[in-house]
Amino acid sequence: MSVEQSTAPPVAPGNRPGVLARMRGTEIRNLGLVAVLAVLVVIGAATSENFLTGDNLENILVSSSVIGVVIVGATFVIIGGGIDLSVGAIVALASVWATTLATQSYGPWMMALCALLVGAGAGLINGLLIAYGKLVPFIVTLAMMVTARGLAARIADNRTQLVTEQPIKDLAKSDVLGIPLLVIILAVVAIAGWVLLNRTTFGRRVFAIGGNEEAARLAGIDVRLNTALLYVLSGSCCGIAAIMLLARTTTGSSTHGNLYELDAIAAIIIGGTLLSGGRGTIVGSILGVLVFTVITNIFILNNLATETQNIAKGLIIVAAVLLQRRANRS
Template sequence: MSVSTAPPAVSTQRPGVLARMRGTEVRNLGLVAVLAVLIVIGAVTSENFLTTDNLENILVSSSVIGVVTIGMTFVIIGGGIDLSVGAIVALASVWATTLATQSYGPWMMALCAILVGAGAGLANGLLIAYGRLVPFIVTLAMMVSARGLAARLADNRTQLVNEQGIKDLAKTDVLGIPLMVIILAVVAALGWILLNRTTFGRRTFAIGGNTEAARLAGIDTRLNTALLYVLSGTCCGIAAVMLLARTTTGSSTHGNLYELDAIAAVIIGGTLLSGGRGTLIGSILGVLVFITISNIFILNNLATETQNIAKGLIIVGAVLLQRRANRDTT
C-alpha cells in the first residue's frame, strides 16, 4: 500500500525579499549602472574624461549642488517643494561677502551664510506650515524676493571674497580627497542618520505619505513641516559657503537653476514628488548622473541649450518611470 506524502512546503520568504529588493536597492543599482554607462560614453567620446583632474572636477561640482539636493530630498519626502534654493544660495553668498561681514573673518562669513539660509528657510516654513499657504507659491515668492534682495545688497555687482580661509576650502585636500567632497559626504551622512534613524525622519515619511493620518496619529505636522524648510535653507547656506570658496565671489546670479538640478536629481534618485518615499543615496547618485552628463556635453563642446533640453527630457522620463513603477506595485 503506497503512502502519499505531502509536497515539501515552499518558503514564501524569498519572494518577499525579492519584492523589497525591487524597490530602493534596485533603483540605486540601476543608477550605478547608468553611471557606469556614462563613464564608458565619456571615455569613448573624449580622451580627457578619465583624467584625474576631470574626475575630481565632477566630484567637486557635484558637492555644491549635492548639499542643496540633500535639503530638497527632505522637503519632497515630506510632501513639499522648494523652488527658492538657488535664490537662497545667492542671497547667502552676497550677505556673507559684504565688507561688514568679511571684517569679522572667515568663520563669521560661514556662520552668516548658514544663518541667512536657515532664516530664509524658516520664513518659507512658517508661511507654509502655519500660514497654510501652498509650498509652490511661497517658495516661488521667496525665489523672486531673495534674488532681488541679493541684487539690492550687492548693488548689482559681484563682491569679491577677501578672506583666504574661505578660498582655501576649495584648494584643500584631506588624504588626497578634496575637502569640498568631504563636506558633501559629512552632510549626506548626517542627513541619512536624521532621515532613517530618528523620530524626525519617520515623521517626515509619515507626513509625506498622508498628512491627515499623521496629524491624527499625534504628530505635530506643522512644526515638522516648518523644520523641513529650515533644514533645506541651512543646506543652501552650507552650499553658499562652498560656492564662495569655488568662485571667490558673492553674486546675485549664484545658484541659477539650482532648483531645477536639485529637483531633477531627487526625482531621478527615486523620491516621489507626491512625498512619502525617497532616499538620500538615490538623490546623491542622481546628482552624479546629472553632473556627469553635463561634463560629457561640455567636453564635447555641446551648447548649453542642448544640455537644458537633455535635462528636461531626463526629468520627464524619470517621472514616467515613477508612474509606471507605482502602477506595478499597486
C-alpha cells in the same frame, strides 16, 4: 535598512514578502543608477580623451559637492510632501550677504555663520508660511525665489563681491588624503542626512507626513512644526552650499545658484524620490546628482551649447517622472 522599510506601517507576518520586495526595489533602483553611471563613464571616455583624466574626474566630484549639499536638504522637503523652488536663490542671497564688507570685516567664521543664518532664516520664512500660513509650497517658494534673488542683487548693488578672507578661499584648495575638502563636506552632510532620515524619530515623521498628512496628524504628529523644520533644514543646506560656492568662485553674486532648483528636483526624481512625497532616499539623490553632473560634463567636453544641455535636462526629468508612474502602477 531601506527607506521603504523604515517608513512602512506594521505588517502581519504573512505580509513580510511585500516589505522585502520593496526593500529589493530600493536597492535595485540604486544599482540601476550605478549602472547608468558606468554607461555614462564609457560614453564619456569614448567621446572625449579628457574625460578619464584625474583633473576632470576631480572636477566632476567637486562640481557635484555644492549642488549635492543642496539636494540633501531638498530631498527631505520632497519626501515630506513639499517642494522648494527657492534653493538656488537662497544660495545666492547667502553668498552675497556673507561677502559684504561689513560681514567680512569680522573674519571667515562670521562669514560662514552669516551664510548659515541667512539660509536657515529664509527656510524658516518658507516653513512658517507653508505650515502655519497654510499657503501652497509651490507659491511660497516661488515667491521666495524671486524675492531672495532680488534682495541679493540689491545688497550687492548688481555687482560681484570678492572674497577677501584667505581661509574661505583655501576651502576649495584643501584636501584630506588626496580627497578634496568640498567632497568631504558633501559626504559628511549626506551621511548626517541619511542618519537623520533613517535612524531618527524626525525621519519617520517626515515619511509619515509625506505619505498621508491627515493620518500623521491623527497619529499625534505635529505636522506644522515638522513641516516648518523641513524648510529650515533645506535652507541650512543652502547656507552650507553658499560657503562652498564662495570657496570655489571666490565671489559672492546674485547669479550664484542659477537653475539649482531644476538640477535639484531632477536629481532627486532620478534618485527615486516621489514628487508626491512619502518615499525617497538620500543615497538615490546623491547618485542622481552624480548622473546629472557626469552628463553635464560630457556635454561640456563635447562643446554642446547650454541650451542643448537644458533641453536634455528637461527631457530627463519628464522621462524619470514617467518611469516613476509606470513603476507605481506595476
